[in-house]
Amino acid sequence: MNLLKGKKYNIITFGCQMNEHDSETIAGMLQEKGCIPVLTKEESDITIINTCSVRENADKRFFGTLGQLKKIKEKNPEYVACVCGCMMQQQHIIDTIKSKYPWVDIIFGTHNIDRFPELLDKVTREKVKALEILEDRSDIIEGLPAKRLYKHKSFVNIMYGCNNFCTYCIVPYTRGREKSRKPEHIVDEIRRLVADDVKEVTLLGQNVNSYSGTFDDGSRCDFADLIYLINDIEGLERIRFMTSHPKDLSDKLIQAFVDCRKLCKYIHLPVQSGSSSVLSRMNRKYDREKYLALVEKLRKSVPEITISTDIIVGFPGETEEEFEDTLTLVETVGYDSAFTFLYSIRTGTPAAEYDDQIPEEVKHDRFNRLVDAVNEGSAHRNAAYEGRIEKVLVEGTSKKDDNTLTGRTDGFKLVDFQGDSSLIGQIVDVQITEGKTFSLKGRIVE
Numbered sequence: 001m002n003l004l005k006g007k008k009y010n011i012i013t014f015g016c017q018m019n020e021h022d023s024e025t026i027a028g029m030l031q032e033k034g035c036i037p038v039l040t041k042e043e044s045d046i047t048i049i050n051t052c053s054v055r056e057n058a059d060k061r062f063f064g065t066l067g068q069l070k071k072i073k074e075k076n077p078e079y080v081a082c083v084c085g086c087m088m089q090q091q092h093i094i095d096t097i098k099s100k101y102p103w104v105d106i107i108f109g110t111h112n113i114d115r116f117p118e119l120l121d122k123v124t125r126e127k128v129k130a131l132e133i134l135e136d137r138s139d140i141i142e143g144l145p146a147k148r149l150y151k152h153k154s155f156v157n158i159m160y161g162c163n164n165f166c167t168y169c170i171v172p173y174t175r176g177r178e179k180s181r182k183p184e185h186i187v188d189e190i191r192r193l194v195a196d197d198v199k200e201v202t203l204l205g206q207n208v209n210s211y212s213g214t215f216d217d218g219s220r221c222d223f224a225d226l227i228y229l230i231n232d233i234e235g236l237e238r239i240r241f242m243t244s245h246p247k248d249l250s251d252k253l254i255q256a257f258v259d260c261r262k263l264c265k266y267i268h269l270p271v272q273s274g275s276s277s278v279l280s281r282m283n284r285k286y287d288r289e290k291y292l293a294l295v296e297k298l299r300k301s302v303p304e305i306t307i308s309t310d311i312i313v314g315f316p317g318e319t320e321e322e323f324e325d326t327l328t329l330v331e332t333v334g335y336d337s338a339f340t341f342l343y344s345i346r347t348g349t350p351a352a353e354y355d356d357q358i359p360e361e362v363k364h365d366r367f368n369r370l371v372d373a374v375n376e377g378s379a380h381r382n383a384a385y386e387g388r389i390e391k392v393l394v395e396g397t398s399k400k401d402d403n404t405l406t407g408r409t410d411g412f413k414l415v416d417f418q419g420d421s422s423l424i425g426q427i428v429d430v431q432i433t434e435g436k437t438f439s440l441k442g443r444i445v446e
Contacts (some may be wrong), residue, residue, distance in 0.1 A: 002033060002034060003121070003124045003125060004033040004034060004035055004117075004124060005033065005034030005035075006034060006035075006036065007033075007034075007035045007036070007045040007046055008035070008036050008037075008038045008043060008045045008046070009027075009028060009030050009033055009035045009036070009037060009038070009044055009046040009047070009048065010037070010038050010039070010040060010043070010044035010046070010047050010048070011023045011026060011037075011047075011048045011049075011050060012041065012047065012048070012049045012050065012065060013050045014049075014050065014051055014052040014058045014061060014062060014085070014203065015050070015051070015052025015054060015058060015085070015086065015189070016052065016054070017155055017202065017204055017242065018157070018175075018206070019050050019051075019052055019085060019086070020149070020155065021146070021155040021157060022050060022084075022085070022110070022113055023048075023050050023114055023131060024147055024148055024149060024155065024166075025144050025145070025146050026048055026050070026084075026113060026116060026147040026262075027043060027146070027147035028144065028145030028146040028147045028397065029114075029116060029117050029144065029145055029264060029299050030046070030147075031119070031145070031147055032117075032145055033117055033121075034437065037147070040130060041065075041068070041069065041072065041428070042072060044079075045076075045078065045079060045080065046080045046082065046120070047069060047072075047079075047080070047081055047082065048082040048083075048084060049062060049065060049066065049081075049082070049083045049085075050084055050085040051083060051084065051085035051086055051087035051088065051427050052086055052087070052120055053085075053086040053087045053089070053093075053170045053171075053174050053198045053310050053346065054086070054169070054170065054171065054346075055341060055344055056344035056345070057344075059087070062083075062087060065081065065215075066081075066097070066101050066104070067101070069104075070080045070101075071102050071276075073103040074373060076166075078268060080105045080106065080124065081103055081104050081105050081106075082104070082105060082107075082108075082116075082120070083097065083104055083106070083107050084104040084107070084108045084109065084110075084113070084116070084274060085109075085110060086088040086110055086170070086171070086175065087174075088107055088108065088109045088110070088133060089109045089110055089111075089133065089135075089173065089175075090170070090173070090174065090347070090348065092347060094107060094131070094133070097367045098131075101288045104129075105123050105129050105130070105133075106119050106120065106123055106128075106129070106130045106131075107130070107131045107133070107184070108131075108132050108133065109132075109133040109134060109174075110174060110175055110176070111133075111134040111135075111136060111137045111176060112132055112133070112134050112137075113141075113144070114141045115132060116198070119132060128284075130199075131210055135176075136161075136176035136177060137176070138179070138198050140160065140179055140181055142181075142185055142439075148198075150375035150395065150396075151197060151198075151397045151425060152197060152198060152199050152200065152395075152424070152425035153199065153200040153201070153202070153238075153393070153395070154193050154197060154198045154200075154201050154202070155201075155202050155204050156186060156189060156190060156193070156201050156202065156203055156204065157205070158180065158181055158186055158203045158204065158205050158208060158211055158213075158223075158226065159178060159179060159181060159203045159205040159206075159207075159208065159210075159353065159421055160175060160176065160178070160179045160205070160206075161175045161176040161177045161178045161179055161206065161210050162175055162177075162178060162206035162207060163177055163178045163207075163210070164206075164245065164283075164285075164446065165283060166167065166272075166283050166284060167280050167281065167282055167283045167349060167350040167351040168282060168312065168315065168343065168346065168349055168351045169346070169349060169442040170346040170347075170348060170349055171206055173348055173349075175206060176431065178206075178207075178212075180211050180212050180213045180214075181213060182213055182214060182215070182216070183213040183214075183215060183221040183225070183226055183229060184215065186203075186213075186226065186230070187229055187230065187233065189365070190230060190233055190236065190418075191233055191433055194233060194234075194235040194236050195235075197425065198236075199236070199237040199270055199393060199425065199427070200236075200237060200238035200239075200240065200393055201230070201236065201238070201239060201240070201241075202240040202241065202242065202326060203226075203230075203240070203241040203420070204241075204242065205241075205243070206243065207243065207244070207245040207248060208223055208241045208242065208243065208244060209223055209244050209245050209248035209249055209250070209253065210223070210245065210248045211223040211226060211273045213226065213276035220311060222252070223241075223250075224248075224250060224252040224253040224255070224256045225255060227253070227256045227260055228256060228259070228260060228323060229240075230262075231256075231260040231261065231263060232275060233264045236262055236392070237258070237262060237427060238262055238393065238410070239264060240264050240266065240412070242268045243268055243270060243310075244267060244269050245270070245272070245292055246269055246271070246284075246286045246290070246291050247284070247285040247286045249269070249294055251297075254297060254298055254302070255301070257298075257301065257305065258301055258302060260305075262409045264411065264412065265302055265304050265305045265306065265410055265411055266305065266306045266307075266308075266411045267298065267305060267306075267308075268307075268308045268309070268310075268414040269291075269294070269307055269308075269309055270309055270310035270311075271291055271309050271310070271311060271329065271333075272284060272310060272311060272312050272315075273311070273312060273315060273318075273322070273326055273330030274288055274322075274325040274326035274327070274328060274330065275288065275318070275322035275323075275325035275326060276288045277322060278291070278315055278317075278318055278322050278325075280315060281315065281316070281351075282312075282315060282351075283350075288325065290328060291325070291329075292329070292332065292333070295307065295333050296369065304329065304411070305411070306336040306381075306411035306412060307331075307333065307335055307336055307415065308335060308336055308337045308339070308412070309328060309335050309338045309339070309340060310338070310339045310340075310341065311330075311338055311339070311340050311341070311370060311374075312341050312343050313326075313340065313341065313342055313343065313363055313366045313367045313370055314342055314343040314344075314356070314358040314362065314363030314366060314367070315343045315351070316351055316354035316355075316356050316357050316358065317344070317354065317356040317358075318343075318358055318366075322386060323366050323370075326370065327369065327370065327373050330370070330373050330374060330377060331373065331377070334377055334380075334381060335374060335377055335378070336381050336382075336411070336412075336413070337374070337378055337438075338374045338378075340367060340370055340371055342363050342364070342367050343358065343363065345357070352417060374435050378437055378438065379435070379436070379437040382413070382435030382436060382437065382439075382440055383435035384435065385413065385432040385435045385440055386433065386435050387431070387432065388431070388432050388433060389429050389430065389431050389432075389445055390409040390410070390413070390415065390429075390430055390431075390432060390442070391410060391427050391428070391429060391430075392408065392409055392415050392417075392427065392428055392429075392430045392442075393408055393425075393426075393427050394406075394407040394419070394423045394424050394425060394426055394427075394428060395407045396424055397421055397424070398416060402421070403419075404416050404417070404418060404419075405417055405418070405419040405420075405421070405423060405424070407428075407430075409440075413439070414438070414439040414440065414441065415440045415441070415442050415443060416439060416440070416441050416442070417434070417441065417442045417443055418429050418444070419444055423444075428444055428445075429444065429445040430442040430444055430445065431443055431444075431445050432437065
């Protein structure tokens with residue numbers, strides 16, 4: 001007897017695209033069990049919180065949300081509260097949940113998502129709690145279902161884990177060592193997605209540049225090889241990927257931007273700092289000069305490429321001069337956009353033990369100055385799009401106006417324009433009428 005059939009579920013996701021895709025998999029497994037998605041945790045029978053351990057802010061939001069589940073549980077004792085994701089790979093987090101949040105019914109990690117339906121079934125049948133965490137696993141589970149967020153585009157994991165051990169980052173400890181999927185499995189998955197009307201795929205990995213797959217015949221496939229294979233899939237319109245590590249960005253991959261029509265002319269290339277000395281302390285394995293040389297090589301080979309980045313402010317020991325190096329690098333590169341972060345201590349990482357932590361007021365001051373510089377550059381680059389005609393994949397309607405459509409250019413620029421919802425999922429020509437700081441406005445070209 002399927003006790004889960006008809007149960008309503010709600011998934012709350014914190015963090016990166018990897019977590020978003022994990023949540024799609026969880027939703028797919030639940031719907032295979034006959035569960036029904038709902039929009040809020042209050043109306044659900046099962047709530048799953050998928051956690052992120054990368055930033056302190058995500059930690060705070062998680063525990064705040066977890067506290068809200070207590071009242072729901074008190075009103076409905078049959079309510080099942082579940083937590084998963086990167087935070088669950090840290091023992092001190094699990095200990096905190098067990099001692100301070102006893103209303104949580106299921107805890108599982110990043111390496112055993114496939115086990116969730118079985119854990120949920122056991123909790124529902126036996127009225128017990130379930131805790132199951134794997135430190136890592138050598139195999140990759142293929143064929144798990146997914147309930148996609150978008151009909152016309154999809155995430156596709158090509159690898160799992162990370163071997164880089166940047167001194168500020170907890171990911172290698174929560175996601176495990178690098179494991180690459182077989183190229184045949186990736187290509188087959190994308191073909192199935194295309195048959196289901198997907199036009200754009202985003203290849204996911206903590207560092208896609210280090211992808212190293214093995215064909216069934218034993219031959220090797222690097223990331224550029226994989227791009228060329230996917231580019232040949234009939235019916236697919238666009239290929240994106242993230243995230244790239246600068247130390248592994250090869251000339252072969254840069255050439256793929258030139259050769260592969262479907263590979264979008266956009267790259268997310270995290271720099272983290274513009275100071276070579278800070279980059280060394282971060283264990284990033286490249287310096288300022290190498291990074292700038294990569295950007296120059298990209299723009300020489302692909303003049304139209306757009307570039308976004310990640311930047312951390314206030315890494316331990318960062319001097320004002322080192323921070324100024326970051327500001328000048330932002331100006332030199334001319335990023336189209338950037339994700340900016342205040343450094344936060346992650347328990348278990350080497351940087352957490354550094355003595356020279358930066359005062360919060362200094363970090364906030366530098367953060368504000370950096371954001372101003374990034375926004376100024378973004379506005380300048382977006383203004384240059386005015387008058388141009390761009391091909392836009394229509395993703396949906398604006399949250400503020402049902403008559404306004406929103407979509408992305410090949411270069412990942414967000415564009416708002418008037419149009420009918422029947423265009424969602426199509427690629428249309430849009431003339432840009434205004435370049436704003438964070439987006440573009442335009443009109444459809446008939």
